[in-house]
Amino acid sequence: MADLAIEHGKDDSSRLEISNKTIAERFIELYWQQSSPYKTSKANESGVLFQNNGVQASIVKSIDAFRQGNRFNSPSSAKGSKEYERLVATVAATVAKQPINYLQNVGGETLPFLYERNSSSITLKNGVSYCLRRFQPLIQQLARSRWADFIKRNTNNTPILGEKDDLNSFLFETSRQTLALVCRGLKEAYGNKCFYCNKASPKLDVDHFIPFSLYPRDLMHNFVLACPNCNRSKSDALAAKIYLDRWVNLLSKHSNEILNIGEKAGIQANQETSLAIAKWAYGACSRGEISTWIKPNQYEKLKGETCVHTFTFPR
Template sequence: MSSAPSAEEQLDFLTKIQRLFNESDFSSTYKYALLISLADLAIELGKEDDSPLELSNRQVAERFIELYWQQATPYKTSESNESGILFQNNGTQAAIVKAISEFRQQNNCNSSQTAKRSKEYRKLVTSVASTAAKQPINYLQNVGGGTLPFLYERNPNSITLKSGVAYCLRRFQPLIQQLARSRWTDFIKKNTKNISILGEKDDLNSFLFETSRKTLAFVCKGLKELYGNKCFYCNKSTSELEVDHFIPFSLYPRDLMHNFVLACPACNRSKSDTLAAKMHLDKWVELITNNSEAVAKIGEQAGVSSNLETSLAIAKWGYESATLSNGLTWNKQGSYDKPD
């Protein structure tokens, strides 16, 4: 029977992750994207034990496409006279960014979700999978001039996360995400080819990883039409509703349509980055399950990815993590519970 890695094994994993960030050669942002992808997929497909997990190169490629989708569009600030697609490596434009940019120009798709219906999407995935296999998958575990093969073994068309790795990626996903995204942003800022595009305005992190306010406004409108002008948490009617991440963005920084709910400003501020209590969780599961198709349609129109099963898997991971860490869940303003 599989069991969870020991405390010593988890500490050893973190030590090696730290070495990877500090001692690896990051000549592009691909390795950051791969770490984020592996952590996300471990949550969505892994288990709470030390069992290995096989991930196909195409699964990794689809996550890369989602991560780079927005970044394959021109970046422009009001303070700079130039705009352009930001360079993601130290040479010519990164092949994956170039492939996604060309795909976007040739196909009328407003999101990586709608792109999946294009006849050309499989070719894009094949191209990205090939690049990912040759570059970040091949080189991620090169550390300090040698190899540190602690994450996965390579197969012809997939990788297999080693025993305990998927568990540790699930356990420490927020930390890995934060480190990878911070280093990714810094890499782009330090690339001299991006100076003329970036200017002095510091909203780069929002452009790289966050959903735009315009998109969130569209989502808010769609959810109001679906559910009415009521706060999901306190059930009070108000016209001043805001879009809230049910599973906090700080915990799992990826926007999925099924994870959005409407909240009044008071509940939104009070809940902040905390998981909601069980009564809210049960209500959320029932709500998105019964309205899955309608929610997905709003996401399609807004350009936000949607997947019911993935959202439920992320929630399961989030609440299991809170239980392991003895965290509290938010009930209402000033009231918190222990997670069940």
């Protein structure tokens, strides 16, 4: 919900309507990877992790069945198909019956402090979307750590998890193979050079333009190539204004290529969404001055709001 507030909401206290369908699509994206088998070091002990204490969670079952019965290797490749629409409708019905229904349950009683609902959507109350945007990094961190804990504590998962400890990256990160596909595609589109220092480099990494630590969702438009030196030095910082302008320019010039790479690699690609996230990251709720990265050991203070107002969205 915090993600959706960032991607669809504004930096004011207005209400925000979100359809059950939109929530369902985000559920499918989050659970897609998790409905594939978690592979332990011993090949015969792999299985889909349990997300419920009793039987498997019904959303995981629906996605699992969809994946078994179709050729699609990602939600983004399945989008637009009839089968996918059916999956979204099934998940939307479960979402409405379960999480949306129980999220505002306080001490056994429904207290609609976050949203009002009707049969096909929820509407976040005044100020809720603003607070979700403001505190999204904290909310996301709490939710992810509780989620991983819940899965670890479920005794059904003990034989599946084994000794290996990469649960967090399995649950929430894009696989190395996928990133390798992204890297190859970006090299073809942008050439073998670093997005930041413009130097050719024999080794280039896939860098999250808006840092993954700030907004941990892999979207195709957010990927650029960086030499190891820039990548390491930029780390979790936001890039300086010159790079923000360069990035916006790059998106408008290469929009079709970016979509194609995303389709091949199975990474969601939506320019409007990526720009909304950038707008949030640079100006989110007027956090005042932010320190942005220029090059190793050089930073520039930026006033979030000024920065956002000056960048224009390509059409």
